Amino acid sequence: MVRVLIFFAFIFVLALGGAWMADRPGLVTLEWQGYVVQAGLLTTVIAFGASIVASIVIWGFLRFIWKSPTLVSHFMQRRRKDKGYDALSSGLMALGSGDTQHARKFGLKADKLLDGNEPAARLLLAQASQLDGDHAESRRRFEAMLDDSRSMAVGLHGLYIEAERESEPAAARHFAEEAFNLVPGLRWAGNAVLGYQAVSGDWEEAIATLERNYAARMIDKKVLRRHKAVLLTARALELENENPDRARTLAVEAHGLAPSLIPAAIVAARLRTRAGEIRKATKILEATWKINPHPDLAEAYAHVRPGDSVSDRLNRVKTLASMRAYSSEGAIAIAVAAIEAKDFEEAREQLKRVLRSEPTQRAFLLMADLEEREHGDQGRIREWLSRAVRAPHDKVWIADGVVSANWAPVSPKTGRVDAYEWAMPESADGQEQALEVIDDKLFEPPELAAPVQVMDEPVEADIVIAQQPSAEVAASVEDIKPEVAEAAIVVEPEKTEPITAEAEKAEPVVKTVEEKAKPADLPKATVVPVAASTFDEKPEAADDSKKTEVETADKGAEASAETPEKQEETLVEFPLTHLPDDPGPEPDEDDPKSPKGQSFRFFR
Numbered sequence: 001m002v003r004v005l006i007f008f009a010f011i012f013v014l015a016l017g018g019a020w021m022a023d024r025p026g027l028v029t030l031e032w033q034g035y036v037v038q039a040g041l042l043t044t045v046i047a048f049g050a051s052i053v054a055s056i057v058i059w060g061f062l063r064f065i066w067k068s069p070t071l072v073s074h075f076m077q078r079r080r081k082d083k084g085y086d087a088l089s090s091g092l093m094a095l096g097s098g099d100t101q102h103a104r105k106f107g108l109k110a111d112k113l114l115d116g117n118e119p120a121a122r123l124l125l126a127q128a129s130q131l132d133g134d135h136a137e138s139r140r141r142f143e144a145m146l147d148d149s150r151s152m153a154v155g156l157h158g159l160y161i162e163a164e165r166e167s168e169p170a171a172a173r174h175f176a177e178e179a180f181n182l183v184p185g186l187r188w189a190g191n192a193v194l195g196y197q198a199v200s201g202d203w204e205e206a207i208a209t210l211e212r213n214y215a216a217r218m219i220d221k222k223v224l225r226r227h228k229a230v231l232l233t234a235r236a237l238e239l240e241n242e243n244p245d246r247a248r249t250l251a252v253e254a255h256g257l258a259p260s261l262i263p264a265a266i267v268a269a270r271l272r273t274r275a276g277e278i279r280k281a282t283k284i285l286e287a288t289w290k291i292n293p294h295p296d297l298a299e300a301y302a303h304v305r306p307g308d309s310v311s312d313r314l315n316r317v318k319t320l321a322s323m324r325a326y327s328s329e330g331a332i333a334i335a336v337a338a339i340e341a342k343d344f345e346e347a348r349e350q351l352k353r354v355l356r357s358e359p360t361q362r363a364f365l366l367m368a369d370l371e372e373r374e375h376g377d378q379g380r381i382r383e384w385l386s387r388a389v390r391a392p393h394d395k396v397w398i399a400d401g402v403v404s405a406n407w408a409p410v411s412p413k414t415g416r417v418d419a420y421e422w423a424m425p426e427s428a429d430g431q432e433q434a435l436e437v438i439d440d441k442l443f444e445p446p447e448l449a450a451p452v453q454v455m456d457e458p459v460e461a462d463i464v465i466a467q468q469p470s471a472e473v474a475a476s477v478e479d480i481k482p483e484v485a486e487a488a489i490v491v492e493p494e495k496t497e498p499i500t501a502e503a504e505k506a507e508p509v510v511k512t513v514e515e516k517a518k519p520a521d522l523p524k525a526t527v528v529p530v531a532a533s534t535f536d537e538k539p540e541a542a543d544d545s546k547k548t549e550v551e552t553a554d555k556g557a558e559a560s561a562e563t564p565e566k567q568e569e570t571l572v573e574f575p576l577t578h579l580p581d582d583p584g585p586e587p588d589e590d591d592p593k594s595p596k597g598q599s600f601r602f603f604r
Contacts, residue, residue, distance in 0.1 A: 084113030298333030364388035
């Protein structure tokens with residue numbers, strides 16, 4: 001718009017000047033070599049302007065003819081460059097699509113047309129070789145790029161990638177440091193140098209590099225504080241035993257920069273405890289617990305004052321858990337301290353709440369530990385352990401997919417600072433099984449069994465064993481299991497009294513034997529083996545003494561006083577081969593001596 005106005009203004013001024021000269025007519029006379037030329041003023045001005053324009057045109061034409069060779073040369077060069085840039089563009093497109101063959105072809109063409117002076121063409125050839133797997137050619141071309149200041153940073157980056165691929169950390173670190181010194185704001189170089197310094201344990205240099213990255217605006221202030229806290233914590237852990245005072249200063253500074261950093265709080269509290277600053281150590285742990293509850297924080301808080309009793313530790317852990325209400329970590333911490341203090345009821349309540357809301361393997365294992373310490377119920381212990389196998393995993397330290405039991409300042413896989421996170425592993429196997437309904441009876445204390453009674457000497461009993469029972473009694477014991485009839489116990493009474501009708505109706509008394517008793521500690525018993533055929537068919541012949549014993553067993557207690565001498569003649573003693581409540585080995589049908597091939601008769 002401004003140019004249009006200027007143009008119209010120029011036309012207006014020109015027209016105004018022509019009109020002014022037209023209003024003032026006159027003659028212009030030119031005398032030269034006897035010639036006299038006269039013309040009007042306006043005509044003279046127009047002729048003068050035309051002559052100037054003609055002079056300019058003629059001068060331009062002559063100048064074009066004079067410079068025509070140069071102009072032709074420039075035209076050819078420009079045309080060549082245009083073709084080279086077109087080839088370079090086509091090569092970049094082919095490289096982006098993964099067509100390394102055409103990318104290399106266009107790259108060679110572009111490098112030739114551009115006379116080898118274009119860094120982009122050399123970069124295209126180097127990346128095409130790198131993508132094609134020709135790493136030797138790639139390294140050669142990247143090294144050639146170091147001779148040009150325009151492509152030096154690109155060459156260092158390519159060589160760094162090649163060194164990383166070849167697993168040569170020393171060379172990779174060298175190229176990264178060179179690039180970082182060449183271009184201070186180069187992000188990949190700054191991060192690479194920081195990572196290599198952290199991996200090698202050069203914590204002081206890593207902190208300096210981190211501050212340089214912040215000065216170059218590569219990171220913001222929040223990241224600076226967090227990463228610096230991580231590096232200071234690593235340095236404090238390194239100096240904890242060598243220089244505890246310096247380590248304490250670094251750990252406290254790290255905690256101040258990042259209060260949510262769990263390792264910084266733990267090492268700072270531990271070093272303050274060693275220095276006798278119990279209250280300050282407690283404050284550090286409490287501040288971090290409110291932000292991020294963690295089992296290690298609870299453990300450090302429970303033992304912040306050395307020499308405390310288990311009940312004092314339990315009360316302290318309860319105080320810590322109350323600062324973050326409804327936290328499963330707090331409930332588990334209370335349960336652990338309660339088990340140590342033998343407050344099993346409190347531990348059971350806390351674990352019950354955790355298992356109802358956030359069941360994990362650790363909670364089930366603690367429940368099994370509780371059952372073992374409180375009651376020793378092996379059945380319930382196995383039940384909780386089986387549930388722990390199917391339960392979800394507890395939170396662990398994870399960095400770039402690597403699971404670790406302990407925290408570290410850098411990732412072991414990528415060297416990234418502050419890569420570890422306290423999180424749940426990406427594995428939901430057994431989640432549905434672990435969240436199955438838990439019977440309330442499992443949370444209740446088991447009923448205690450009757451006291452164990454082991455008798456060293458025979459006592460009076462109502463059970464008498466005969467060698468050959470009557471057919472009626474044999475029919476009544478057909479349902480006895482072979483494993484129950486594996487052995488029979490005979491107790492010799494000191495004197496025999498008639499059995500009354502009330503005693504016959506009374507239920508037999510069952511004695512329990514302690515589960516963990518050893519077979520060698522049990523008393524010997526008197527047993528009488530009876531052939532299996534005794535239950536199936538009646539013997540054809542028997543001596544008078546055996547008939548007397550059978551008749552005595554059928555008649556009851558009236559004849560029991562007449563037969564003890566004959567019974568004693570056929571009794572055999574042997575020690576028990578297994579516990580009374582153990583069914584023993586499986587019976588062998590082919591072995592006549594096995595429990596299934598022998599039977600024992602019980603008489604009242």
